Amino acid sequence: MRLLASLALQNLGRRRARSLLLIAAVAIGSSVVFTGATLMRSIDDSMAVGFTRLGADMMVVPEGALTNITAALLTVEPTDLVLDADALDKAHLASVGRAAPQKVVRAEHSGVGSHHDLVDLIGFDPVRDFTVQPWLKEKLNRGLRAGDVILGAGRDAPLGSQLLIFGKPHIVYGKLGRTGVGTHERGVFMSFETLAALAGSMPQQGGARPAVLAPGKVTGFLVELAPGATTLQARFAVLSAVKGAKVVTGDSSLSGIRQGLAALLQGILALMILMFASMAVMVSVLFSAIVTERRGELGLLKAIGARxxxxxxxxxxxxxIATGVGGVLGVTLGVLVMRLYERSLVYYLENIGVPFVWLDLSRTVAVAAAAIVLASAIGALGALYPAWRASGRDAYDLVRGEG
Amino acid sequence: MLACRQLSKRYLTERGVVAAVAGIDLDVPVGRFAAIIGRSGSGKSTLMAMIGGLSRPSAGTVAVGGTDVWGLSENALAAFRNEKIGYVFQFASLLPTLRLIDNVALPAMLGGRRASAETYTRAAGLLERMGLGGYLEAYPSEISAGEQRRAAIARALINDPALLLADEPTSDLDEQTEIEIMDELLAVNREIGTTLILVTHNLALAEQAEQIVHIANGAIV
Known part of the structure; x- marks a missing residue:
């Protein structure tokens, strides 16, 4: 009823200082819940990306290839050195579960991006791939075909639109979600078949095309270990079976960091639960006092026929209303707090090679909405019992300030 | 109109059980003006609260227009208070955050039996009748105690109650205002025919009533 809602609003305005304190307390609590939940999910996602190496446990590349281990992310870097595409298949290694070959060509003047933009054209075998397609965030409602390309999250073009690469038309088949990995963010992915068809259109550099474009050659393999196999077993098996290869497994110290972050996340979760519980108790105590203070008003309402x-x-x-407003302010405060995180924690994580992936907008909005609903629910639950108890008293006792 | 039978109210205190009202039988016919008189603590306000559905009796029955008030369910009792009873308290009883017009309209809005526009028209008419036509938009803190009491009478009348209960409505007012308030209550009783029960310890006021009930120590004497 409008009049009762207006009465509720006016009651809040009547005790402005108390209402503001309540709103501030709920805002702080909601801010912790929102920031904690968003950062937890973001760190969780980031760890999933950073520590699972986009699905690969290790990478097999030519011995002389430059690798950036500190990045901790196993993506094949462009290189002039190549491996035979069937090198791992022929070795029949028990410790290797799956191996996804990739060809990476870093090209200039491709027509993608600005004129001097270096673009990584990444070829993969759609059948054996397990590191690219799982990241497809959106795609056309059909399978990948020759002439199709998949764009990293850092590139923008509508699905189904035409993209000219070295003057040849390609269809934008899909887009990857944000991984935080540079090559995935900026890369243009395509099947080996599509990349091979492009080879003829690429300008020759120093009189020859990149060696990796030759049939039967790849830049490297992303490898998933067989169940029960260890990285060490696989490393020795690969090195003894494939001549001229090296194995990259990333920085082992990251395991420690991962465990540390996991403990930190559990701590944040525990703090959030405590904050939630204390907020609920505080609101309940406060509303018990408010109801006690307003017994006369409640008694009067009952006397004139309020149900x-x-x-x-x-x-x-x-x-x-009070806790909902507190929730909205808390979310706003949380956004500001996360801006600070962006400058400190995120910088730290990226420095040690863990890319930080913020939650996408829709999930962030969902967490924000959940924080506001939670704050409102705390208000509702906190007020429910004292209000219910008081409303059951005799109107006469309430009017006289008893009960 | 009103029939109380063996109506009692006992309170448990640190000194044992105290009988505020002890086995009262009372009948007030339709349209009558009855006054309940007695000293402070005699039990007259408690009796009034039980009649008005505000305080559950320890024993006995209250029937208003044939309805057993305390036999009603919780919601039915709320509806009964809303529709059948108009209550004027002995203190300023307006909600401070609502304008006078909202305060007067509130019981009708709670009951939801009339459209909002019709309710507000009626509320404005009642405030006019009480001489408060110029204060429709005013808040209670902006008017005098006597004007607040008149607004409370207007609120009590908004739903055309069958029974108007006034519990020492002039206790803290000056003599002139007391006379004005009593004139309003008597006019309601005589012109509209609403049954009026007035609690007072002022014998001069009680002498205007058609029926006087004298209470001492929780019993009619």
């Missing part, structure tokens, strides 16, 4: 549900509804509405 119990109307009285409880008014008190709960008052609490929900």
């Amino acid at each position: 119990r549900s109307q009285m409880v509804g008014m008190m709960v509405a008052e609490a929900v």
Whole structure:
């Protein structure tokens, strides 16, 4: 009822200082819950990306290839050195579960991006791939075909649109989600078949095309270990079976960091639960006091015919408005806090080679909405019991300030 | 109109059980003006609260227009208070955050039996009748105690109650205002025919009533 809702609002305005303190307390609590939940999910996602090496446990590349281990992300870097595409298949290594070959060509003047933009054209075998296609965030409603390309999250073009690469038309088949990995963010992915068809259009550099474009050659393999196999077993098996190869497994110290972060996340979760519980208790205690203070008003309402549900509804509405506003302010505060995180924690993580992937907008909005609903629910629950108890008293006792 | 039978109210205190009202039988016919008189603590306000559905009796029955008030369910009792009873308290009883017009309209809005526009028209008419036509938009803190009491009478009348209960409505007012308030209550009783029960310890006021009930120590004497 509009009049009761207006009464609830006016009651909040009547005790402005108290209402503001309540809103501030709920805002701080909601901010912790929102920031904690968003960072937890973001760190969790980042760890999933950073520590699972995009699905690969290790990378097999030519011996002389430059690798950036500190990046901790196993993506094949462009190089002039190549491996035979069937090198791992022929070795029949028990410790290797799956191996996804990739060809990477770093090209200039491709027509993609700005004129001097270096673009990584990444060829993969759609059948054996397990590191690219799982990251498809959106795609055309059909399978990948020759002439199709998949764009990293850092590139923008509508699905199904035409993309000219070295003057040849390609169809944008899909886009990858954000991985935080440079090559994935900026890369243009395509099947071996599509990359091979492009080879003829590429300008020759120093009189020859990149060696990796030759049939039967790859830049490297992303390898998933067989169940039960260890990285060490696989490393020795690969090195003894494939001549001229080296194995990259990333920085082992990251395991320690991962465990540390996992413990940190559990700590954040525990703090969030404590904060939530203390906020609920505080709101309940506060509304017990508010109800006690307003016994006369409640008694009067009851005396003029307010139903119990109307009285409880008014008190709960008052609490929900206050805590809901607190929730909205808390989310706003949380966004500001996360800006600070962006400058400190994110910088730190990226420095040690872990890319930080923020939650996408829709999930962030969902977490924000959940934080606001949670704050409002705390208000509703906190006010419900004292209001229900008071509304059950005799109107006469309430009017006289008893009960 | 009103029939109380063996109506009792006992309180448990640190000194044992105290009987505020002890086995009262009372009948007030339709349209009558009855005054309940007695000293402070005699039990007259408690009796009034039980009649008005505000305080559950320890024993006995209250029937208003044939309805057993305390036999009603919680929601039915709320509806009964809303529709059948108009209550004027002995203190300023307006909600401070609502304008006078909202305060007067509130019981009708709670009951939801009339459209909002119709309710507000009626509320404005009642405030006019009480001489408060110029204060429709005012808040209670902006008017005098006597004007607040008149607004409370207007609120009590918004739903055309069958029974108007006034519990020492002039206790803290000056003599002139007291006379004005009593004139308003008597006019309601005589012109509209609403049954009026007035609690007072002022014998001069009680003498205007058609029926006087004298209470001492929780019993009619």
